[in-house]
Amino acid sequence: MNLEHLKALVAVVDEGTFEAAADLLRITPSAVSQRIKALEASVGQVLVRRRVPCTATDAGALLLRMARQVQVLEAETAAALGSGSNARAHLPVAINADSLATWFVPVLHHAAGWEDATIDLHVEDQGYSSQLLREGEVMGAVTSDPVPVSGCRVELLGSMRYIPVAAPGLRRRFSVSGSLDWAAMPVLKFNTKDNLQQQLLAAKNINQSPPTHTVPSSQGFLAAVAAGLGWGMIPELQISDELERGVLVRLEEDVYEDVALYWQAWTLDSERLNRLTTAVRSAAKGNLQPGEMGTGGARKASGPSRAGHRRRK
Known part of the structure; x- marks a missing residue:
């Protein structure tokens, strides 16, 4: 398979259009189209869905993953031969926003010193990031899926602990005779795929949803809870200072949720x-809760088990 054709496939999928791919490759859109057609002719299958943005078909995803691997090996070979001192390997990685805002930060410090690679982070929920590996979009992913994607290796990183917290004023407002009125107290969610809060309510036999606010931002979610807009499940790593200063308070001392995270590459x-x-392994070891290889589900200190995932974008 022609290397230039494979580069065109990567550019079209990454940039989303033939025109943007042409700008990246410094050729004409017509030349990009010809290279994609030639690649499709060589394998006898359609590789790119011509839409905005362009996406890879199932066959295209297989070639896309190979093309990314070839690009990394090409850069490393050029460097080894002394002919690619300025060549940087492109390392696309899927990471959930809660991890990116907390324990993953040391990885960024390491990457800042790399002169032979660039990091391209794709923010995706830990329950869905392994799909990006299957589609060839990324070469590594922090995921809650312990089953390795074909052609990938998997290792347990540890567990991220979530705890239910609220602003002190909100807890006081909805405390009745020493107990919390969970059915009436406003709650936050990140988006429709964030079920951590809802499953905690279900464990308390709260069938009717309380007033629910949606805040689709990792930092905004924390700010909204601190402002008293509602309560929410937040990573313990993210709020140690807020708890110490009394900006936030735990709603129940013995309730938490551990979500197992894995690294697939x-x-x-x-x-x-x-x-x-x-x-990644070093950063996780220093910050995440120890865990055991399992199903990627969560553990709860009290109440039934549940597998809570928050989609972060």
Whole structure:
């Protein structure tokens, strides 16, 4: 398969249009179209869905993953030969926003010193990030899925602990005879796929949804809880200072949710990818709760188990 054709496939999927891909590759849109057609002719299948944005078909996803692997190996080979001192390998990674805002930060510090690679972070819910691996969009992903994607290796990183918190004033307003009125107290959610709060209510036999606010931002979610807009499940790593200063209070001391996180990455013999894996493993070890290989579900200190995932974008 022609290397330039594979580069055109990556550019079209990453940039979303043939015109944007042409700008990136510094050729004409017609030349991009010709390369994609030639690649499709060579494999006998449609590889790109011509829409805005352009997306890869199932067959295209297979070639897309191979094309990204080739690009990484090409950059590393050029560097080894001394002919690619300025070549940087492109490392696309899927990460959920809660991790990005907390324990993943040391990885960024490591990457800041890399002169031979660039990081492209795709913010996605931990329950869906492994799909980006299957589609060839990323070469590594923080995910709650312990089952390795074909062609990938998987390792447990640890568990992120979520706790139910609220502003002190909100808790006082909805405290009745020493108990919380969960059915009436406003609650926050990130979006329709955020079910952490709802399942905590279900465990308390609250069938009717209380007033629910939607705040689709990781920092905005925290700010909204601190402002008293509603209560929410927030990573313990993210709010240690707020709890210490009394800006936020736990709604129940013995209730928490541990969401197991895994690192999945291509089984590619790449020094840059191995370096990224080492940085992710080190950051997780220093911040996440220890865990055991399992189903990726969550554990609760009191009440039934549940598998809560928050989509962060």
